[in-house]
Amino acid sequence: MNQPSELEVKYKKIYPIFIGVCSILMLYTSLLVGFSLNTITGLILLLVSLLMLTRTVAVITQNEIQMRNLLGMTVKVYSYTPGQIVVANNSIYVNDKKVISGWWADINIQEVKAFFLQIQEENSQG
Numbered sequence: 001m002n003q004p005s006e007l008e009v010k011y012k013k014i015y016p017i018f019i020g021v022c023s024i025l026m027l028y029t030s031l032l033v034g035f036s037l038n039t040i041t042g043l044i045l046l047l048v049s050l051l052m053l054t055r056t057v058a059v060i061t062q063n064e065i066q067m068r069n070l071l072g073m074t075v076k077v078y079s080y081t082p083g084q085i086v087v088a089n090n091s092i093y094v095n096d097k098k099v100i101s102g103w104w105a106d107i108n109i110q111e112v113k114a115f116f117l118q119i120q121e122e123n124s125q126g
Contacts, residue, residue, distance in 0.1 A: 007060040007115045012106045016052035019045050057105045060112070062119050065092070065099055082120045087112055 026042035051070040059066045067076040078094045086093040087109060090102030100107060 005062060007112065008056045009058040009060065009100060010056050010106050011052045012104060013053070015104065016049040019052070020049035023049060058100055060092075060115065062122070065094065067099070082116065082123060085116055087116065 023042045023045035026038050026045065030036055030039040030042060048070065055070055055072055056068055058068060063079060063081075065078040065080065066074045067078070069075050078099050080094045084095050086096070090107060090109060091098050092100040092107070092112065102109075
């Protein structure tokens with residue numbers, strides 16, 4: 001089975017949907033009352049929710065995990081070897097440090113384990 005050379009981890013959908021609904025309610029209220037600080041806050045929250053729906057949290061490659069912000073820029077890079085990775089409790093750990101948590105990231109643990117097994121097999125073969 002041929003899997004991709006990188007794995008993209010996205011945000012869980014429930015959080016941006018909740019933020020989007022709240023921002024629409026704020027914008028509707030400010031439409032009824034008039035322009036206020038809530039109008040600006042509602043627009044910002046609507047933008048954040050749209051970015052959370054479309055952007056990735058992290059990209060896992062064969063030798064590093066790249067953490068990304070909402071604009072898509074790489075913020076932090078965790079380099080690893082296959083022995084340093086632990087997938088437990090719906091989270092990914094590098095050197096006993098939690099890198100990606102299952103609370104806010106949409107992680108399919110079986111897919112992540114299969115990805116890391118593929119990396120180990122490729123490293124042992126070549």
